[in-house]
Amino acid sequence: MDERLRKFAVLNNKGGVGKSTLAVHLAHGLALRGERVLLIDMDGQNDASLFLGFSSEDYDKSLYEILMGRGEVGLSDCILPARERLDLLPSARLDRVNAALYREPDVSRFLHEKFRGLEELGYDRVIVDCGPQRSRINDAVLYFVDGVIVPVQVEAAAVRAVGNIYEYLSDLGLDAGMVRMVVPNMYDQRTSEGKENLEFIREFFADADIVTEPIQRRVRITESGKLGKTVYEYDREASRQFEQIVERLARSNGKKK
């Protein structure tokens, strides 16, 4: 593997916790720092693409052709330039891909094979935005990436479920050390409940030093997504929420232990 290529999945079993938001802002944040980044949209809702301003009318070839085809369509036929140094690999009909993968006895090499040639495209970083819940696609993604970034909504039910990712990795026979960052999201520091939940997350991961500074809840973040912009293009103050996390990721080497 090209030593420069670092592949991360943004994953959490729950929906609505900020996976797509985080994936898009990490990808754009790294690109703004000078890295060449590929964002792969691996969720059937296509939110990561929408947050960057791309709807399904903007592309006719997608991951579907790559994952279901026999090599007729190449990676570079499907990749869209999204921002300076940031490319997007959009998806379509992922439910069908997922169903097909249930018929595969072993998906551990599936994406390595389908994404053959990715190393030659010159990216410094690959960020995969995942759908919620366990799925065959997410299994395949976890076998493919070097590390996992887990956004956790700072709310009681969500923080109690933070351990699920370890169960998931263990069921796939993967190392718990793949979890590289846990990002508390939608934090409201004005409430004592918010503070307690953040504390719970920090204590849960006390040994690992992987919990980042929290991302606060900001209406500008929601708005920018709806407009197909990142906060780097929309609201400077809100973009600061991602600064430390991008910095931390930029420093990480992402290699498997």
Ligand SMILES: Nc1ncnc2c1ncn2[C@@H]1O[C@H](COP(=O)(O)OP(=O)(O)O)[C@@H](O)[C@H]1O
């Ligand atoms: N820190 C935040 N502040 C305000 N809104 C946020 C924040 N993080 C995410 N959102 C919004 O919450 C919703 C769910 O986020 P999303 O990234 O789509 O979650 P997921 O991918 O986990 O389903 C979106 O409308 C998004 O814009």
Ligand SMILES: [Mg+2]
């Ligand atoms: Mg999402």
